[in-house]
Amino acid sequence: QVQLVESGGGLVQAGGSLRLSCAASGRTFSTYAMGWFRQAPGKERDFVAVISARSGGSTYYADSVQGRFTISRDNAKNTMYLQMNSLKPEDTAAYYCAARPYAAWSRRTEAYDYWGQGTQVTVSS
Numbered sequence: 001q002v003q004l005v006e007s008g009g010g011l012v013q014a015g016g017s018l019r020l021s022c023a024a025s026g027r028t029f030s031t032y033a034m035g036w037f038r039q040a041p042g043k044e045r046d047f048v049a050v051i052s053a054r055s056g057g058s059t060y061y062a063d064s065v066q067g068r069f070t071i072s073r074d075n076a077k078n079t080m081y082l083q084m085n086s087l088k089p090e091d092t093a094a095y096y097c098a099a100r101p102y103a104a105w106s107r108r109t110e111a112y113d114y115w116g117q118g119t120q121v122t123v124s125s
Helices: none
Strands: 004-007 010-013 018-024 033-039 046-051 059-061 069-074 079-084 093-100 119-124
Touching: 004 093, 018 033, 018 093, 018 119, 033 069, 033 079, 046 069, 046 079, 059 069
Parallel strands: 010 119
Antiparallel strands: 004 018, 018 079, 033 046, 033 093, 046 059, 069 079, 093 119
8 A cells, every 4th residue: 555645736937847746655665656647627637757666767758748847756765756847837737646566657547556635736827
C-alpha cells in the first residue's frame, strides 16, 4: 500500500515556474514507477510525465510539456518532483501523482494503482 501527497501547486503568471512534489509513504517507493497526470474542468485526466522506478531511470513526456517540464525522483526521500517552467494558461489543471508497482512506466491512467488527492495549478495570462 502506498499513500501519495502532492504539494507545490498555486497561482502563477504565464511564463512563470512551479515545482510540484509528491511524497510517498511506505518502504517500497523505489520499486514503483511513478507519473504525473492532470485534469482540467470538464476534461479527462491526461498523462503529463512518467518515470521508471530506479533513480535516474527513463522518463517520458507528453508533447504539450516536452522541453518545459522535468520529472525526477529521489528514492532516498520517497519523493517525486515535477519542475514546470514557461507555464502557459493551458497548463491550468489539477495535477495528480500516481504510482504503479512495476519498474516500467505507463502513459495510461488505468495502469496506476495509487493516486494522490491532487494539487491545483492555475496559470494566468
